[in-house]
Amino acid sequence: MIRINENYTKLKASYLFSDIAKRVTAFQQANPSKPVIRLGIGDVTEPLPPVCIEALHAATDEMANRATFKGYGPEQGYAFLREAIAQHDYAARGCAIEADEIFVSDGAKCDCGNIQEIFATDIRLAIPDPVYPVYVDTNVMAGRTSANVNGRYEGITYLESTPANGYVPAVPSVATDLIYLCFPNNPTGAVATKAQLTAWVEYAKKNKAIILFDSAYEAYIRDPAIPHSIYEIPGARDVAIEFRSFSKTAGFTGTRCAYTVVPKTLMAADAAGNPTPVYALWNRRHTTKFNGVAYPIQKAAAAIFTAAGQKQVKDMTDFYLGNAALIRAAITKLGFSCIGGDNAPYIWINTGRDSWEFFDLLLSKANVVCTPGAGFGKCGEGHVRISAFNSRENVVTALDRIAAALK
Ligand code: MLT
Numbered sequence: 001m002i003r004i005n006e007n008y009t010k011l012k013a014s015y016l017f018s019d020i021a022k023r024v025t026a027f028q029q030a031n032p033s034k035p036v037i038r039l040g041i042g043d044v045t046e047p048l049p050p051v052c053i054e055a056l057h058a059a060t061d062e063m064a065n066r067a068t069f070k071g072y073g074p075e076q077g078y079a080f081l082r083e084a085i086a087q088h089d090y091a092a093r094g095c096a097i098e099a100d101e102i103f104v105s106d107g108a109k110c111d112c113g114n115i116q117e118i119f120a121t122d123i124r125l126a127i128p129d130p131v132y133p134v135y136v137d138t139n140v141m142a143g144r145t146s147a148n149v150n151g152r153y154e155g156i157t158y159l160e161s162t163p164a165n166g167y168v169p170a171v172p173s174v175a176t177d178l179i180y181l182c183f184p185n186n187p188t189g190a191v192a193t194k195a196q197l198t199a200w201v202e203y204a205k206k207n208k209a210i211i212l213f214d215s216a217y218e219a220y221i222r223d224p225a226i227p228h229s230i231y232e233i234p235g236a237r238d239v240a241i242e243f244r245s246f247s248k249t250a251g252f253t254g255t256r257c258a259y260t261v262v263p264k265t266l267m268a269a270d271a272a273g274n275p276t277p278v279y280a281l282w283n284r285r286h287t288t289k290f291n292g293v294a295y296p297i298q299k300a301a302a303a304i305f306t307a308a309g310q311k312q313v314k315d316m317t318d319f320y321l322g323n324a325a326l327i328r329a330a331i332t333k334l335g336f337s338c339i340g341g342d343n344a345p346y347i348w349i350n351t352g353r354d355s356w357e358f359f360d361l362l363l364s365k366a367n368v369v370c371t372p373g374a375g376f377g378k379c380g381e382g383h384v385r386i387s388a389f390n391s392r393e394n395v396v397t398a399l400d401r402i403a404a405a406l407k
Helices: 006-010 016-030 050-063 079-093 108-118 133-141 194-206 278-289 295-303 307-333 355-366 392-406
Strands: 102-105 125-129 156-160 178-182 210-214 240-245 258-261 267-269 275-277 337-340 346-350 383-387
Touching: 006 133, 016 355, 050 295, 050 307, 079 102, 079 258, 079 295, 102 108, 102 278, 108 133, 108 210, 108 240, 108 258, 108 278, 125 133, 178 194, 194 210, 275 278, 307 337, 307 346, 307 392, 355 383, 355 392
Parallel strands: 125 156, 125 178, 178 210, 210 240
Antiparallel strands: 102 258, 240 258, 267 275, 337 346, 346 383
């Protein structure tokens, strides 16, 4: 009989956010009169910026007309979007990234998950803990780890983010090959300074390693000293791939558009030890497995780079950061220490209690959904994450209910 990929049996039965969704649905079915407020999964609630809506309408009209209709587009994305990204997200910050080093896709989640397949199966991994589960799970699926023992997989060097290091892990003392970093961080909301990122770039150079830098939340950075891109660090072009998304920047979680930057100068060794451009491999993978993001969606994404678009996106992220400030103040007032929320839409709360128990407490007593820290890794135990993505009214109500429940 045909056999399964046994590596899947090493994974937890379900993905973290599916698990939470199941628990919330069960609670709602048992308590239909109690309206639940969701501050769990980081899903946006505010409508798309008006410039995006206008661009979507105009592009839809183009699709209705034989002369302007579009079939398959370039797999890597239309030049108008790649050029706008190169100009606004990189050249404007002094980063030398060419438009053709940018691969437009339908999500940073897919790209972060898929990228590992262009590397050897026996490479050494460095992955933060707590962490966005996609980085770990996709490497488990690919067979790079042993079974899970006490919440840890052999084959991974865990980069622990704890109160002791301000939730920003230092470079490890051992050599690794593929390093996952995410700043502003999901789930902790911590940010990395230029000096901290420089240490990572130097570590990667020394070990001939590659950094996978997830900066899906960069639009939330307000501190001018914090880098938005790993390419702001000298030499990063030779050691890093960067993932970005329009999801949290412009409300595209349901619209789907993101991009990955693979510099042409980035090399990895082949079996004979010869440096080989990673760009060529990712291009080969992307063109084989992906047929491009829909034209109207790419037009909507490009619209955020206009002057009006930039203002609307800033207003939207300011709005969520306003929620985050309220959450942080209310939680601090309740006596908990927390980080995040100032340059990120997540607040990471040190509850000092079992995180699933705290999740159940907030759900049953306050009817508020958070994300239990243990779902992000062993070091997430004792913490919960609260997301700032919701309406102001819901955030204020949720905070009142949490305060009453914890009294
Ligand atoms: C989260 O809540 O961690 C994110 O929304 C998940 C994602 O972006 O896939």
